[in-house]
Amino acid sequence: MTQIELPSYLEQSGEVKARFDDIKQREVILELKDLEKVFSTAKGDVTALKNINFKAHRREFVCVIGASGCGKSTLIRILAGLESASAGEVLLDGKPVSGPGPDRGMVFQGYTLFPWLTVKKNVMFGLRSQGLGYATAESEALQWIDLVGLEKFSDSYPDQLSGGMKQRVAIARALANKPRILLMDEPYGALDVQTRSKMQSYLLEIWHNIDITVLFITHDLDEAIYLADRILVLKSHPGEVEEIIEVPVPRPRDPEQFISPEFLATRKRIDQLIHPPITEDGEDKLNMIRLTRVGDEVEP
Amino acid sequence: MSSSPWFAPRIALSTKRTRVLTIVSFLLPLLIWSAISYLPFLWHPKIKIVEPGDVSYFKINMLVDREVFDKETLKVKEVGKVLPIGTRANPIYLPAPHEVAKAFVTSFTTEPQRRSEQWLHESLWHSITIIFFGFILSSLVGVPIGVLCGTYAAVSRINEPFIEFFRYLPAPAFGALAVAVLGIYDGPKIAIIFIGTFFQQVLIVSNTTRKLDISLLEAALTLGAKRMQLLFKVVIPGILPDLFRDLRILLGWAWTYLIVAELIGTSSGITWFITQQARYKNFDNVFAAIMMIGIIGLLSDIILAKLGKYIFPWERSANKA
Incomplete structure (x- = not known):
């Protein structure tokens, strides 16, 4: 297979760079300081989240992505106040939050x-x-x-x-x-592909029309890149911030951009981060047992 | 489609088949009953004397066992006297359907034998009021406690262990105690219905409450709902349709305690009617009265089911989808 030459995901066009400069100038809406979450289980303590530090600026669209079990749902539940952090702080407009409240709107995967x-x-x-x-x-x-x-x-x-x-x-x-921030916990996880892409466009439109900061959890790379200004990539066990990626795809976004070089470069990078190449022949490798009839061999 | 199978796990039947089977479910027992009553070769262990002949103690319309009749006939035959004549008959405690059907009307129109006794409709109404008050009193206390137990772990812990214990105590066992405390009239009867319903009610309602999707409460919290709002705006409306279904089932249970309740103290209501008629050997009336209880129970449940569809419109739309 021929390798397509992709630019670095760190390369930003002037337009995109100006936008990020502008975002960084804006007030901080949500700040996570040394957030940590430890669950006590029968087998001992399990650290779900560790050293989470992040600032979301006004009207920024942030996606959080990570493999399943990396603690992204725990993170958003702490932000919503439905669970408490073991250590660290969540600041909304500079004030620490405790417990759920209408200043943080939440959209759940299960509609509710x-x-x-x-x-x-x-x-x-x-x-x-x-x-x-x-x-x-x-x-x-x-x-x-x-x-x-x-x-x-x-x-x-x-x-x-x-x-x-x-x-x-x-x-x-x-x-x-009229919350300060909209928290969305894999809101489109249960939708079919067509509805999902329509909903993504709807969401961008709504976000464009009102003054709202969005923190959106997903496990879908395309969804994250299509929607976000910045993507918080979480690493599993314990859930830590692996990298914060500034998406180099210009706005307004369009599904056409799914095959643009910036998009693909970003996708490749996130894919590497959350699906690291398997080195040892471990349990992830399938046992190859052929159950087909003779005569339909496909070239290896 | 005629080709769709009658037996497919969890698959709904067509409306037509549902109707047919509903009718059959009532028709079948009636058919068996009719067969036993009207086909003389089925069962009929007795002989009804039509003509006593020369058997001294036989009288017209007397019911005797078949063996007795055969023996007496043989005896008379040996000495060459007039033979008795009889037809095969069922025992007195199994009246034929048409007799019971007739009793449905006549038991209402027959005047009470003594002035102190009640007409049937008065007895029935008395039974209904006992059920009503027992069930309403139980629900007034049981439903709120059940909802609180299902909502707050602390309330559940302080109530449910004792209730779990108490519900195993058979309600009728409290009969004598209830009479001692509440007298011999309606008080102890209502108390028995209450005891029979209340403890199950608390446990069932608290379970139903616990089944409410917790994410609805979380959603309400993120929307800014406070403690009391969670209870009154989320928990209670959220469980209402299931609560209503629970109450329908519990009302059926309350009816099963009726007979015991009415035997306590001075016997009253439909139970009094049944025992009285059994004493007179009017088993057609007994059957009619038992069936009336069934019909009242079934009708009230059908009415409540229809009412449920009317007061919970969102349930109706969910069923359609």
Whole structure:
């Protein structure tokens, strides 16, 4: 196979470089300081996360990627306040956070819409919890439903919607609280490929239209590169930051860019980081037993 | 499609087949009952005397065992006297379907034998009120405790171990105690229904509550919901349809305690009617009364099921998908 000559993923065009310079100038929304998470199990302590240091700037789109079991879900649950860190701090706008709160919106992989509430009332949930009156909450909710393009379904129940639509409601519901940051935990993991790519474009559009910082967890390389300004690559056991990659693909993003040299170079780099080449003939190698009939041999 | 199999694991039947089988499930027992009642060669262990002949103690309409009849007939035959005539019959405790059907009407229209006694509809209504109050009282206490047990581990720990123990104590065992405390009228009866329902109810409701998807609570937390809001805006609405289903099942259990409850203190309600009619050997009335309990139970469950579909519209849409 011929090797295509790819530029380094570290090479940035002037336009991209200017954008990163601009982002770094902006205020820090979320800061993780020496974050550590240790789980006590019957077999002893397991360090899930270690030495996590990171700053997300305003309106930045950050993806966190890593092999399964690297602790990326634990990380986002700590940020959301659903789990507590064993050591270190999470600062939102410079103030430490403890426990969940409406200043950090969360979108889960499993939709988690309230099945007994209509789309509109799901989106109103956070607003009402904060003590907003029904009429105000309703009119605000309807604006967010408009934003995600579901105005025709505002009186439907979640179970009447497709997976992609449910996830749009979940995004609207999280955004309605006007959080400082939107945390997304593999939100499109359960969607089929077509819906998923449509949802990615939707998300970029929404992000473009409002003042929101996004932290997005995924295990899909293309998804991460397509969406992110920066990608936090996590290493497994213990989960540590392996590298923070500044994605050299210019914005606005377009699915056409999936085969652009910058995109492929970045992809190759992340792939190396999370799938290191297997050196020893260990358990990862398959035992090759042929079960086919004679006559269909394929060239090795 | 006619080719689809009748027996496929977990596959739903067509509406037509469902209807047919529902009818058959009621028709089949009725058919067996009719066969035993109307086909004289099936069972019929007795002989009903039509003409006593010269057997001194036979009387018209008397029921005797077949062997006795044969023996007496033989005896009479030997001495050359008039033979008795009889038809095969079932024992008195197995009335034929048409007799029970008739009893459905006549038991309502028959005046009570004594002035202190009640009409059947009064007895039935009394039974229904006992069930109603026993079940409502149990639910008023049991459902909130169950929901709290399912929501908060601390509440569960302080309640459930004792309740686990208590639920094994048979409710009827408290009959004498209930009479001593609550008198001989309706009090102890309601208490038995309560004891029979309450302890199971707490455990079932707390289990249902625990089955609520915890990620819904997490989502609510990230949306800014506070403690009480979690309980009232997430937990309770989230379990309502399942809670309703639980209560339907528990109401069925409450009915099974009715007979015992009504025998405590002064016997009353439908149980009084049944025991009274059995004493008079009006087994057609006994059967009719037993069936009335079944019909009332089934009807109330069907009504509640329909009501459930109406008050939980999101469940309806989920079933369609």
